[in-house]
Amino acid sequence: MYEKDLSQEQAVLQAAIDYILSFPMQSPEEVPSELASRPGLIRLEFGPLVRYPAFQFRSDARTQELVEEINRILKAQDDPWAIASWWFYPNRSTTDEAMPVEPLDNPSRHDELISLAQGEVADDQSRWS
Template identity: 35%
Template sequence: MSTSTDEFLDLLRDRRSEIHAALTAEQFARYQDGVRALRAARDDVRAVREALRAVRTALRALPPGTELSGRLGQVRGAGPAGAAVLPDADRLDALIRLLESADWPALEPDAAEIARGVRERLLTAPARGADRLPAGAAGDPAGAGLIRLTDRAGHDRYPDFQFDPDTGEPLPVVQRINRLLLSDQDPWGAADWWLGGNEWLDDAPAALLGRISDEVLTLAARELMEEGAW
């Protein structure tokens, strides 16, 4: 029995908790590198096969006898049918977002628990799915300056404070500040800045949208970045 590349990606997504728990920080980093190499390979069949081999090698540390470990050798990546090995881009991007948002294995246990708590708190904030994004932002939300958080089920969530409550369009000040905060690289950190308490502003910045000037909000974010406290 063989497993297609896309079936393998689905399995990696569905068993991500098992993978996180089983791998050390170093092993998990090698696994991430392999998946990123798979994306970089694009339609280069040879590069795709090499990246799949790197992913399988990183996952050999998984406990034997599990479904995932048993299917590592069944992935079609060395066969002659080149088209069969090319990954679906959307599946691959979704998996990479999950991996990039799951850095807990690289943290010390206490720090990992804190990070987990912060992320769970941020995911309780009102948010919308990709189906409710305005047309102008749907194609590339990160490029549009929007924070995208991914929950444990793999669903993308866009905190509601980013959008005008009347028109549904992104708020320009939020887009500007998100870019200052490098939200495309660290969406969790940017979301925590907006939704957490801020001593300089004496409130959560998201709660102050429309109540104080855009310039003051922008200055607060710029000061944070310039101080290197990010």
């Protein structure tokens, strides 16, 4: 019975990984080295595969800073796959149940995204205290 449960868990995990990797990604060769080392970026590793979600690399400096700030709030370096899923799955706490990645190009919603990330951290802290 344990093997069956483990197999189901692995299937769910693989489906989540496949879903996240279905979004635009950049390889390490595509990411400028001065950006790749920033602690506010999600770096996904799966076996020999390394990818960076492409939404993190913005031509608009203000939005780029927002993404890095949110990733730092959520501690992306500690669990990058969990934080990638936070960005890519619909969130009932957004005003329109959007994926948090969707309103990035709307500056009027940037405060909402910061609040959403801060709320996520507060929820996690209260859950474990």
